[in-house]
Amino acid sequence: QPVASKKTTRLRQMLEGQGLSFLMEAHNGLSAKIVEEAGFQGIWGSGLSISAALGVRDNNEASWTQVLEVVEFMADATTIPILLDGDTGYGNFNSARRLVRKLEQRGIAGVCMEDKIFPKTNSFLRSTAQPLADIEEFAGKIRAAKEAQTDSDFVVVARVEALIAGHGLEEALKRGEAYRKAGADAILIHSKERHADEILAFKKEWGDRLPLVIVPTKYYRTPTDVFREAGFKIVIWANHAMRSAITAMQATVKQIFQDEHLMNVEERVAPLADVFRLQGENELEQAEKAYLPRG
Ligand code: SPV
Ligand code: MG
Numbered sequence: 001q002p003v004a005s006k007k008t009t010r011l012r013q014m015l016e017g018q019g020l021s022f023l024m025e026a027h028n029g030l031s032a033k034i035v036e037e038a039g040f041q042g043i044w045g046s047g048l049s050i051s052a053a054l055g056v057r058d059n060n061e062a063s064w065t066q067v068l069e070v071v072e073f074m075a076d077a078t079t080i081p082i083l084l085d086g087d088t089g090y091g092n093f094n095s096a097r098r099l100v101r102k103l104e105q106r107g108i109a110g111v112c113m114e115d116k117i118f119p120k121t122n123s124f125l126r127s128t129a130q131p132l133a134d135i136e137e138f139a140g141k142i143r144a145a146k147e148a149q150t151d152s153d154f155v156v157v158a159r160v161e162a163l164i165a166g167h168g169l170e171e172a173l174k175r176g177e178a179y180r181k182a183g184a185d186a187i188l189i190h191s192k193e194r195h196a197d198e199i200l201a202f203k204k205e206w207g208d209r210l211p212l213v214i215v216p217t218k219y220y221r222t223p224t225d226v227f228r229e230a231g232f233k234i235v236i237w238a239n240h241a242m243r244s245a246i247t248a249m250q251a252t253v254k255q256i257f258q259d260e261h262l263m264n265v266e267e268r269v270a271p272l273a274d275v276f277r278l279q280g281e282n283e284l285e286q287a288e289k290a291y292l293p294r295g
Contacts, residue, residue, distance in 0.1 A: 007081035008153035011042060011109035014081075015155065015186050015211040020228040023236045027053040028070060029077035031241045033278050036078045042234075043078065045071045045108070047085040048122055049242035060119035064090040064099060072106045081109030083155065083236075088118045088133070093141040097148035100156070110155030112188055112213075113141065115162075115175060124218070127192055128166040135175055139182040146183035157213055158184035163191050163198050173205055180210050186233065188213040196222040203230050 004010050014021035024040040026032035027049035035043050048058045050070050056062050071084050084103060089096030089111075096113060103111055114120065115138040117131050133141075138158075145156045158179035162172035176187045187210050191199045196219045203212055211233035216222060227235055252265050259265075276282075 006151070006153060007075075007079075007107060007109040008151050008155065011081035011083060011155050012153045012185070014042060015213075015233050020224070020232060021234050023083055023234060025049050025236070025238050025241050026074055026082075027242050029073040030278060031245070032074035032078045032082070035241065036080050037278075040080065042080050042109075043074065043082040044236045044238060045074060045082050045084040046238050046242070047087050047120075049239050050085075052242055053245075058120070058122040060087060060090065064095070068102055068106065071103075071108055075107040083110045083112055083157065084108050086111040086113045087120045088116050089113045089141055089145065091118055092137075093144035096141045097144040100145045100148040100154065101150075104149060104151055104154055109153075110157060110185075111145070112157040112159050113138075113145065114159035114188075114190075115179075123161065123164045123190055124192055127164050130161070130165050132161055132165055132167070132175075135178050138175075139178045142179050142182040142184050146185075155185045156183070157186045157188050158182070159188040159190060161190060163189065163193075163202070169198065169201055169205065172202055176202075176206060177209070184210065186211040186213050188215065188236075190215055192218050194221075195219055196226060199232075200226075200230055203232065 004013060021041060023042045023044040024035045024038070025044045025046040026035045027046060032043055050067055051058045051062055054062050054066070071082060075082055086099055089099055100111060115133040117133060121130055142156060142158050149156070160172050160175045160179070162168070162175050172189065176189070179187060189199055189202045189212055196216070199214055206212065208231070213234040213236065214227060214232050215236045215238045216227070217238050224235065252269060255265050256262065
């Protein structure tokens with residue numbers, strides 16, 4: 001399949017094409033660039049990671065326009081599509097459809113919205129105590145989001161939290177079906193189990209009604225071929241750029257604090273040349289030659 005020019009089209013092809021695709025988490029322009037350089041075909045704009053990088057909790061403490069600013073930097077820094085973790089859509093159907101319009105304007109390829117209540121809490125915290133959205137209300141939100149998009153390839157993923165919240169397979173399937181009927185392009189079926197049994201059971205019952213997206217943060221030991229053979233379309237590596245940044249920064253900062261010099265870290269941190277390259281410094285040097293008066 002030839003590579004489409006529009007980011008929205010490319011994200012859609014990952015969902016609708018053959019085989020399994022991957023989205024790698026990024027949380028700012030720099031990490032987004034690093035994800036693209038590694039060879040990934042798409043980016044997960046993780047709510048958890050963006051919040052953590054801003055120094056706040058994953059409870060909508062960052063406002064939706066603050067998230068929009070971050071994801072705009074990510075889109076500007078890269079050429080691959082971004083699927084934004086849009087939490088609950090930051091309010092009701094009206095907030096969700098306005099979000100879709102703003103994301104389209106800023107070059108984001110799609111949004112994922114979860115069937116919880118604003119303000120949300122991360123799925124891995126106090127999960128069984130988390131109230132789910134009313135199924136009809138959330139279906140209306142998905143319908144509003146789909147009807148708001150102007151680019152027909154913009155992707156709206158509906159995220160089912162029923163398994164996370166402890167409501168079981170039947171409720172998860174019922175919700176998935178309601179969101180499919182509302183026009184969702186794909187279902188993200190989330191799980192906090194340490195093995196893949198429940199998402200595999202979901203896939204078996206679901207069949208091929210819509211493409212399925214998964215986030216194996218907790219069931220990370222499951223071989224990727226299990227997902228591929230089961231027929232999932234997208235795997236999201238949801239937070240590992242942010243977590244590796246924490247590990248690296250902690251080690252470096254601690255070392256400098258202890259040593260009161262830089263000799264033990266210089267060889268272990270990215271050279272400044274790498275920073276300038278990632279910033280696209282070279283392009284500006286060329287542009288200065290082209291546009292500034294010679295003199
Ligand atoms: C995120 O990356 O913010 C997600 C995935 O929504 S999870 O943290 O697993 O809920
Ligand atoms: Mg999230």
